[in-house]
Structures are given as C-alpha cells and as structure tokens.
Amino acid sequence: MSKSFGAMSVAQLSVLIQSGAADPVDVAETVFESIANYADKAVFTTLLEGRAMEEARASSKRLREGRSLGLLDGIPIAWKDLFDIEGLPTTAGSVVLAATAPASCDAAIVGLLRRAGMVAIGRTNMSEFAFSGLGINPHYGTPVNPRGTDLPRIPGGSSSGAGVAVAAGLVPVAMGTDTGGSVRIPAAFNGIVGYKATSGRHVMDGVYPLAKSLDSLGPLCRSVRDAVWIDAAMRGLTAPDVIERPLRGLELLVPENVVFDAAEPGVVAAFEAALERFQSAGASVSRTIIPAFNEILDLMTRYGPLVTAEAFALHQERLAGPDAERMDHRVVMRTRLGSRTTAPDYIAILEARRRLIGGVDRLVGDRILAFPTVAHVAPPIAPLEENDELFFATNNRTLRNTALGNFLDWCGASIPCGTGESGMPVGLLLSATASRDEALLGAALAAEAVVRGDFV
Template sequence: MTKSFGAMSIAQLSVLIQSGAADPVSVTEAVLDGMAAHSDQSIFTELLADRALAEARASSARLKSGRSRGLLEGIPVAWKDLFDIKGRATTAGSKVLRSASVAEDDAAVVSALGQAGMIAVGRTNMSEFAFSGLGINPHYGTPHNPRGKDEPRIPGGSSSGAGAAVAAGLVPVAIGTDTGGSIRIPAAFNGIVGYKATRGRYPMGGVFPLAKSLDSLGPLCRTVQDAIWIDAAMRGLTAAPAIAPRSLRGLDVVVPDNVVFDGAEAGVVAAFEQSLEWLIAEGASVSRVTIPAFDEILALMGKYGSLVTAEAFALHRERLSGPEADQMDHRVVQRTRLGQTITMPDYIAILEARERLIAEVNRLVGDSFIAYPSVAHVAPPIAALEADDDLFFATNGKTLRNTMLGNFLDWCGVSTPCGTGDADMPVGLLLSAIAGRDEALLAASLSVEAIIAGDSV
C-alpha cells in the first residue's frame, strides 16, 4: 500500500473499507498509532482511542452483517477542540477550561457524523478561543506546517491542528470552524481543501462560539468530493445529493480588483493568475470588477471596530476582568479587550451596515462566483511571530483580510490548492458564492479543482 490510511482521501479509503480490503478496526488502530508516533505532538490536544476503537468495532460489525451506513462507514475524523465530545471537557485551546464541566452529549454535528458511521479519533489543537488566523498556541504548542521545508512555519488558524492533521497524512478529514477564515486559511497554508459552509447550514448545538453572527463550520480534507460527502452527513442526510462537476464553459467568475490583492506576494499572485488562465482556457468567463463593499467593510472596522471583536468581548467579558485573564494568551486578551470600546450604538451601526452591504453585493454578484487568493501570502515562519507582538498583530490582520470579507457578507467558500509561492509553500484559490448557494459552489469547485489542483489532489 503506497499511502497510509490517514493520507488517503475519503473516496480512496471508503473503497477499501466497503470492499472488505480494509477493516475499520485495523484502519482505526493504524491511524491512532500514526497520531501517537508523529513527530509533532502539538497537532492533537487529545487522542480518543477508547471511543474510536469502540466505534470501529461497531462499524466493523455493521459491515460484516451487511448494514453499512454508507460511504463514510469506518472513516476516521478529527474534531477541532470547539466541538463537544461526550464525557470530555471542551477546552477551546485554552488552559482556563481544562477543569470545565465535561460535555453531557456530543455536539449535534459530532453525533451526525457518528450516525453516518465515522470514527472520532482525536481532538485537534487551535488558536486559543479561535481568536487568531495564525494558529499559534502558547498552551498546547503550535503545530508546524507539514509543508514547510526550510524552517517551522505556521499552520494557519484558528483550525490549526485540523489543517496540519490532514496535511500530515494523519487523518483523511478534520472538522473546523470558520468565523473569519479559520477553515480556509489553514487549508490554503497547508495545501488542502477547506469548505466553509453558509452560516446556519449545520446545527450549532455543542459548538463553543466565538461570534455567533459569523460562526460557521466545515471540513478540511483532500478533495472537494470528500467535502460534499461530509457536508451531507453533517446535515443528517442519509445520502449525499447528486452534485456533479459542471461545465466550465460559461462559468461566470468575478475577480475583485480592490483590497484582496493589496500587498499580495508575487508568488501568490502568479499561482492565482495561472489558475485563472487555465480556467479561461476551459471556457470560464472571468471579469475583473470593483466590489465597493470591500473598502466599506474595512472602513467600518476602522470607525467602529470589528463585529467579531464586539461579540468575542461580550462572550468573554467576565473572564477578562478576573484572574483567568492572566492564564490566557496575552495576544488573545489584548485583541478581545478591544471590544470593550465598541458601544451598543456602534454595534447596531455595524449590523445595519452589514445588512445593507450584503444586499448590495448580492445584487452586484448574483449567481456569479467570486475568486481571489485565499490568503495574500504563504505561511510565514513561526519564530518571528512568537517573538514580536507587533509583527503578530500585523500578520494576523493581513492573513485574515481576504477570508473575513466572505464571513461579513455571509458567503460560502471553498479554498482549493492552486500551486506554490515563496519557499515552495502552498497557495489557495478561494471560490465563493452568496449565502445559500452551497450546492452550486461545490459543483463549480469540483470542476475548478480538476483543472487547478494538479498533483495536490
């Protein structure tokens, strides 16, 4: 076998399991062994060995008796440490929650994937309280980007361990959250697929929040097809809808010419533009347009502060005023406390502007897809960011800029590998659509992936 089970796509591993060539128990044991033996022990905060093996034995019994639950039967999955796992405390990447009450039940989407036959093998590391796009964590360690060849580089956040776990070949899929880019950023930095669904597409019960007006969920995986299957199961469907690649001929793609390319690295721009040329050669229609809302969103943040900061402060205000603040990452504390200056009239003004801007952009974009680089730069080295807070904040803002626009406008989005930039590090192409057009976006992403991803699929 040329690939370990964890390094396979869901499609590849499912064929082995469904045919009887691999048993869920042996698959789970091998995946757990790989996780335990891996050189970077910062990727996972916890292995769920007892639970995983029990689920694997039940999955094996179903298969042997002809009761398979479908394509996801026996497939290992890792969960970001924001999702409740029954009998475990959800720490959200913070040591202040280590002694929190254990969850009485699984999060709704954890239960849904369990019902689809998937095996929960571990909990992945993350930026503390999901409040950073870089993935640095002083409490549980910072996972190294598996694609880094020269020096340790950030994995992207906040779903840092999820991105690294898939990129390192430890698991075929990990589930993350995305409030400002926390799925699409690590997907881009690690050279994998990341799908941020439309906010509200999945039940949010048992998911530790950051900003409920922006929080969304989705998988980090190897292929868009894998994301389609996970999406269906997270919605509780017994079978995935028939989402097929659409013809690129006539695919209408809008490329913004403002904000998203500001300060972009040459290698990122080159990889993105090459991908556009390939899509155009296959018949896609690409137009360059200005999206005024992008500039207005940045202006709103400058005037009032950001929506995520306001809601994060409301969530953590008691924690920040007590002794727990001293146990938190000082950079997370500093960013969250900025929300204290956002008044109720400011917050209402942001929400009202958001509603207006969503309507304006929906009219401008319509059924077109929006494409630009997921992040304007490749994953930078860890050491300098840990040593310099000013560099940390500046890099964090730049890292989040492109993706957070989609969260503010309530878009769904898929980041697909589209080549490499500086230091041979991955670049992601972000394809987005307005809220609720997830099926159309996934179909288009299947076609785009086939053209641009090359050997990374």
C-alpha cells in the same frame, strides 16, 4: 497500504472499506500508530482511542453483516477542540476551561457524523478561543506546517491542528469552524481543501462560539468530493445531493480591490496561472471593483470589527478576573479591543452589514467569486512568537481576504492552486453568496483539477 490510510482521501478510503479490502478496526489502529509516530505532538490535544476503537468495531460488524450506514461508515475524523465530546470538557484551546464540567453529550454535528458511521479519533489543537488566523498556541504548543522544508512555519488558524492532521496524512478529514477564515486559511497554508458553509447551514448546538453572527462550520480534507460527502452527512443526508457543474459557461468574478493589496508575487502568479487554466477549460472570467470591500474595512476602522465586539461580550467576565492572566496575552489584548464598540456602534455595524450583503448579492448574482485565499504563504513561527506588533499585523493580513466573506455571509472553498515563496502552498478561494452552497460545491467539484494544475 495500511500505513497510508490517513493520507488517503475520504473517497479513496471509502472504496477500500466498503469493498472489504480494508477493515475499520485496522484503519483506526494504523491511524493511531501514525499519530504516535508523528514527531509533532502539538497537533492533537486529546486522543479518543477507547471511543474510536469501539466505533470502529461497530462499523466493522455492520459491514460484515451487510448493514453499512453509507459512504462514511468506518472513516476516521478528527474534531477541533470546540466541539463537545461526551464525557470531556471542551477547552477551546485554553487552559482556563480545562477544569470545566465534562460535556453531557456530543455536539449535534458530532452525533450526526457518528450516526453516519464515522470514527472519532481525537481533538485537534487550535488558536486559543479560536481568536487568531495564525494558529499559534502558547498553552498546547503550535502545530508546525508539514509543507515547510526550510524552517518551522505557521499552520494557520484557528483550526491549526485540523489543517496539519490532514496535510500530514494522519487523518483523511478533520472538522473545523470558520468565523473569519479559520477553515480556509489553514487549508490554504497546508495545501489541502477547506470548505466553509454559509452560516446556519449546519447545526451549531454544542460548538463553543467565538462570534455567533459570523460562526460557521466546515471540513478540512483532501478533495472537494470529500467535502461534499461530509457536508451531506452534516445535514443528516444519507447521500450527497450536490451536482457537478460544467466548467464551460461558468462565470467567475475576480475582485480588483483589497484582496490583492500587498500580495506576494508568488501568490499572484499561482492564482493568475489557475485563472488561465479556467479560461482554457471554457470558464469566463471578469474583473470588477467591489466597493463593499472598502466599506467593510472602513466600518472596522470606525466601529471596530464585529467579531471583536461579540468576542468581548462572550469573554467580558473572564477578562475582568484572574483567568485573564492564564490566557494568551495576545488573545486578551485583541479581545479587550471589543470594549470600545458601544451598543449604538454594534447596531450600526449590523445595519451596515445587512445593507452591504444586499448590495453585493445584487452585484455578484449567480457568479462564483475567485481570489487568493490568503495574499501570502505561511510565514515562519519564531518571529511571530517574539514580536507582538508583527503578530498582530500578520494576523490582520492573514484574515483579511477570508473575513470579507464571513461579513458578507458567503460560503467558500479553498483549493490548492500551486506554490509561492519558499515553495509553500497557495490557495485559490471560490466563494458564492449566502445559501448558494450547492452551486459553489458543484462548481468546485468541476474546477478542482483545473485549479490544482500539477499541485499534489
């Protein structure tokens, strides 16, 4: 049993720990053993074995004394290399930050989950400065998608190591960030669950930013229930407050424009099969064009993407100095495009965003949106590393569906719905308008078994 601790869901492992059938110290030790034995060394950038064992021993003592902190006490968690960890520099997947001053304290969200009893295992790899949906990193290596059986495939980004760590059974949950899809994309590509919260739902202190107007947090895990439990602790709650919604009467809205453009046949087939299962379970499905989707793409063509403008403002000084030579040249090229967005352009984007959010909120109402998380399955790594033009085209295509939700400030959860080309996982994205996270998660709780079908 111990060898599979990291491959369990949070809920499964919690039952063992709370009942005394598993000890947090043994759990942590076997997790580190699994990581040491895992062939791909690009999943983690830093392991926190000393800290983790101290936290695990404290958890074990509490449980023996009948002082459990709750459902998450003793559960291992991995942290994306954007979260401050006391005593370590926060490198954000880049070598240029490796010599910066160590963090004086944990990021606020790290502290909240530590207070819930969770055990910090290490930091996971990522796209440099979180600025890619593919997960390729030339500095620390690219984690290989464990679902691929034919050739090495991308993990998705930017939370690449987080997605692989969970999908490979190394940890039950890993924390990511999502600015354009960085939680939901690796979840979809690796066949796991990824929840992106409404921006502002979780405290961001001590999290290295990409674009503050769009940044949000969320866990990558094995089940929606796991995401609900983690989300509660991220908000300082001692117990989850999300109520499962019945599928009968649930209204799903499927956009007909943009999100299916150039979609792989296998992705569409897996998505449509899941919709049929929804309808058989009593949910209603309607389809409509969402004009805002095309307007968002037009805005990006006219003014440049909002994320790129804000990333350039963050990194402008770095890009003008010697550090640019030490960065991934693709990150440098993409970030420098933000210099083309003038101050009037930036204001025009923000004004259009407010208008579009209001219009889409009225159109969608209380319905839950559903469409493929990504319109294709995880492609091979090698061609993307060798061809910059292919890299940028694939990155844009990978981010397209999820980035729409970030721009409109939606919350979203990607759930595996089957397989597509080469037997690779396909994700179905459920989304809701801003601050309707409880409604989204309640629907996702009820829908998960239906969405998954026979996907394991």
